[in-house]
Amino acid sequence: MNTLDSRARGKAPGGGGLGKTSGLLMTLIKKQFMELSTLFSMGKRRSKRGSAGGFAFTLILYAVIALSLGASMYALSESLSPVLLGHGEDWKLFVMMDILGIALATLITMFSADLTLFRAKDNEILLSMPIPSGYILLARMAPLYVIALMFTASGVVPAIMVYVNKVGLNIGIVIVNLIMLLALGFLSLALSAVLGWLVSLVNARMKGRGFASVIASLVFLGLYFFFYFQINKFTQALVNSSSAMADWIHKFLPPIYFVGLAHTGSVKGIILGLLTIAVIFGVIYFVLSRTFRGVVINASKTVSYKVGNGQLKTGSAAQVLLKKEIRRFTSSSSYMMNCGLGSIMMIALAVAAIIKKDMVVYGVDIIKRVFGSAPGLEAGLLALVIFLMVSTCYYTMPSISLEGKSIWILQSLPIDPMKIFMSKIKMEYILCVPGILILSIAIAIVTKMSLLSWLAAVIACLAYTTFTAFFGLWINMKRPSFDWTNEAYPIKQGLNPLICLFGEWLLTLVLGALFFLTAIFIPTEVYLLLVSLILLGVSFVIYRWLAGKGRQIFAYMQ
Amino acid sequence: MLKIEHLTKTFGEHKAVDDLSLEIKPGEIYGFIGHNGAGKTTTLKSVVGILPFDNGEIYIDGTSIKADPLGCKRKIAYIPDNPDLYDYMSGTQYLNFIGGIFGVPTEELQKKAHFYANEFSLIADLDKAIGSYSHGMKQKLAVIGALIHDPKLIIMDEPFVGLDPKAAFILKQIMREMCDNGTAIFFSTHVLEVAEKLCDKVAIIKDGRLIKSGTMEEVKGDESLEEVFLELEE
Incomplete structure (x- = not known):
């Protein structure tokens, strides 16, 4: 059966049903990763070996970065563990390290989110096809998720290691924490996507588009570095008032408490923690997918603004x-x-x-x-x-x-x-x-x-x-x-x-x-x-x- | 003005252009027609020096494009089939850029740019970002950019695609005037009626090989160009 025949009968080329949404989504995700893979086989050597070598080299470099970050995060976790672990409140260490990991992942991926999600050149052609906007968005999010997960892990994994050192190796705890890590990657991705979405919305209303992204990024970077340089003070404050802070989180921010609690293997924590993450990601994904078409159209529509002083004048x-x-x-x-x-x-x-x-x-x-x-x-x-x-x-x-x-x-x-x-x-x-x-x-x-x-x-x-x-x-x-x-x-x-x-x-x-x-x-x-x-x-x-x-x-x- | 001798270009195993020879004299409008994938764009890109070729030679005003590419490019203007211009520039900035590269004096640039922009009804849009232009507007700007430095040879790949009827009419008029002043024009098109009315000479290419060329009368005789083309394509 040829491709046209299979389409006419409602089946996707390659045997998958066109009606099957998972097939469509996978095709889009595959396309997204194919774009990335071309970057590893650019230039003269367009061979598979060149591509695989480039990809392996990149993975090694990313692993080195993640390990370096992880090492410093491990040192931080270790230094915080006497205060934040124990007294039946082990979740405090996880909350602290989850926040750091998510902030780092968001900082790193937010710069790509606006461009990758909303300003890709092929957005319009994909929107003209019978593909739900949400699928396009989800496929675009896939590579971002991989990066977000890696940097979230640099904060979360050291906390898991410190915790396992303390309570002993328990396969159940390791599995639960791996599930939590995968889930937290979605949380980082959601936050990054929201920031990218906001930047796109602001950009669409600005003449000098591009500058909004720069200003937003600089503000976020400034805040991050401010926080980074204040980390000693912050850690000290945490040490001094960890119990009070824990009570406050427990009382006023129960979703954060449940996410932290989930790492310790509490069934209640796992269910409510995962539910919290699912709800946050779900709401953000729903809003973004609903507004995706409009944001993309606005992002691609270049405002007819004047550029320069309009003087025809040559130079060398x-x-x-x-x-x-x-x-x-x-x-x-x-x-x-x-x-x-x-x-x-x-x-x-x-x-x-x-x-x-x-x-x-x-x-x-x-x-x-x-x-x-x-x-x-x-x-x-x-x-x-x-x-x-x-x-x-x-x-x-x-x-x-x-x-x-x-x-x-x-x-x-x-x-x-x-x-x-x-x-x-x-x-x-x-x-x-x-x-x-x-x-x-x-x-x-x-x-x-x-x-x-x-x-x-x-x-x-x-x-x-x-x-x-x-x-x-x-x-x-x-x-x-x-x-x-x-x-x-x-x-x-x-x-x-x-x-x-x-x-x-x-x-x-x-x-x-x-x-x-x-x-x-x-x-x-x-x-x-x-x-x-x-x-x-x-x-x-x-x-x-x-x-x-x-x-x-x-x-x-x- | 343009002499192509035994041009051959292969992509892997596929011969895109096979032993193609033709000559265009100053003042001639030469149409280049053929089916999709026949080798038209490959030939045009080789002529303007942006695609290397395997065998043969291309001379611009007697100079080999291989031996002196910059010297040849000074005499050429090229308009591709899909004018991807600099989206981050305004129309004016783009024309200033082209003027600067060709060393067009400011006064002359202003005079010509205003004249052609006026002809193509683009004057009000010159200060807008090219990224906001439609395909047709980009095509008009590419044409203006090609005309402001008085090229001796204009190479155009499907120049009428995307142009509105008025702009297409003006472009045809300008092409004729330029040729009357000694400029040679070599362009590809799928619009056979345009080729028939506008061209002094025409070449038909099929699967990389030149199958017929000459003056319009020599090529079509008593038939229409469309009939001849379809017969040759069979």
């Missing part, structure tokens, strides 16, 4: 290419948030360093005491901190993929691809250099750094920026993707961002280790200039590659 090729890059960056909240956050962080750190001047001086003194007071040590520390910040400003990394289906414009125009590459490199400088200068001047003033040390640090930071710009571009030229349905994919999902970000952090780690190991023998300024030379040398090698093979690849890539 280099100028118009750079303007194009600036417009590309400022038109996308995802791009701004993921590749511009480091710039804001550098400026925020500069302000914090001036306000908390004593803390900076005290921190540097401690490091000097541990590693010996090598002259100019502050400059090395400053450079390492800036390296970490600059690594997060990977503007060039997705910049080729983000040309998307419009890449034919650049390819058909009489522009040397090197000019295009250099406009992307310049944009990365524009993002990083102001932050580097502001932070380095602030730290130089606070630590009374010598002019020579400051200059060496700034040169090293500029060399590092040059390296990251060329390295990101090289990765994207090697592994481009133009068939994305959602710009979050090239910007922050798949293998490229992981290679770029973690590769650069690893490099910083190695440079940092070498710095501390050689601080006694090599003056900091000399070390920084050596690092600068190496980074510029590698950048030059990539530049040569771009000017040769890269040019040819760009001309025909699609």
Whole structure:
């Protein structure tokens, strides 16, 4: 029976009944994961092996992140356990760690939720098909759930481990906690989806859409970091008034109490805890699926607003290419948030360093005491901190993929691809250099750094920026993707961002280790200039590659 | 102005274009017709230098596209079948961008952009984001972008798709005027009536091979182009 026949008889191709909703939903979920899988097989090697290798590499990297987070959460759980476990109120530890895990998962997935759920390019075509909106939403949520679950686990699993250590290994408890973990993943997903939904609603009413997402994300990030830096105070307050707080939660927030209680194996807790999560997720899913069509239509309908001053005025090729890059960056909240956050962080750190001047001086003194007071040590520390910040400003990394289906414009125009590459490199400088200068001047003033040390640090930071710009571009030229349905994919999902970000952090780690190991023998300024030379040398090698093979690849890539 | 010699392009095992040769002189409008998947877009993309080809040679005004791609592209304007432009720019910003790349002086850019935008009734929308444009509006903007730098050769892939009747009429008029001034135009179309009325020469491609080409009279004789095309396709 051919496909058409099977459709005519109401059956889906492949033997499944078209009427069977689970078949339809699974098809959509499969499509969603297929989109993700293409990110691991981009570029030349579109083989299954390349895809599987990329996927395995990504999983390992995510596992490393989750394990690192989990380790710090375990330490926190362990330190809280004497106060929060026992007296028949073990649920308190779980409530605390559930909240932390869910907050972390929501923070990480909320940036993707708006784009993935409501602004995917194929939303309209799917809505034009006989597919219930709720199914499209559910399928879009599936990959988000996997990520949300992983980060929720980094908070919840350490609490389970601490609890099992205390009460002893009990298979029943382990199974119950695994079920609770899977359920809590849905809670994180629901919260993330609500935030994405709110951002989409606000965006649809704004002229400068994209900025709402940035502002919302910054506010949430600000709150998260505020909470993070207050965690010691908060933990102390919890220790001092844990019983009172437990009574309050028990009395006024029984659903939270039941979720916490469920982890301890209480049947009442399990039933009511799971019911609580199911109701929250169900209500949120119901509201979102009911409004999905409207939100998607509003999100895709670009408001006919005026852009620019309407002046027809030409510039040089280099100028118009750079303007194009600036417009590309400022038109996308995802791009701004993921590749511009480091710039804001550098400026925020500069302000914090001036306000908390004593803390900076005290921190540097401690490091000097541990590693010996090598002259100019502050400059090395400053450079390492800036390296970490600059690594997060990977503007060039997705910049080729983000040309998307419009890449034919650049390819058909009489522009040397090197000019295009250099406009992307310049944009990365524009993002990083102001932050580097502001932070380095602030730290130089606070630590009374010598002019020579400051200059060496700034040169090293500029060399590092040059390296990251060329390295990101090289990765994207090697592994481009133009068939994305959602710009979050090239910007922050798949293998490229992981290679770029973690590769650069690893490099910083190695440079940092070498710095501390050689601080006694090599003056900091000399070390920084050596690092600068190496980074510029590698950048030059990539530049040569771009000017040769890269040019040819760009001309025909699609 | 355009000379294609023995062009061959394969995708894996499939020969998309097979030993295709043709020549377009300045001032000619050359229509390129064929069924879906016949190799029209592959040929046009090879001509504008955005698709590498396996064998043969393409010369733009006597210069090989392989030897001097940038020099050739300076003389070409290309309008693809689906004009995916920069959604994050306004129409004006897009034209400024194209003007900057081709080094069009500001005064000339203003004059031409206003003229063509007026002709295509796009003047009121130039300051709006391209993302808010309809398919037809994007097509009009792509056409304006192609015309503002006085190309010697215009390559168009299905240029009339998405245009309203008035815009299609104006585009045909502009195409004729440009050719009268020496510009060569090579375009693909499925609208045979348009090809019949507008083109000086026509080429019919089937499964990657050129099966008939020449002046309109040579190709169709006493029949209509549609009849000839259908006979050749059988």
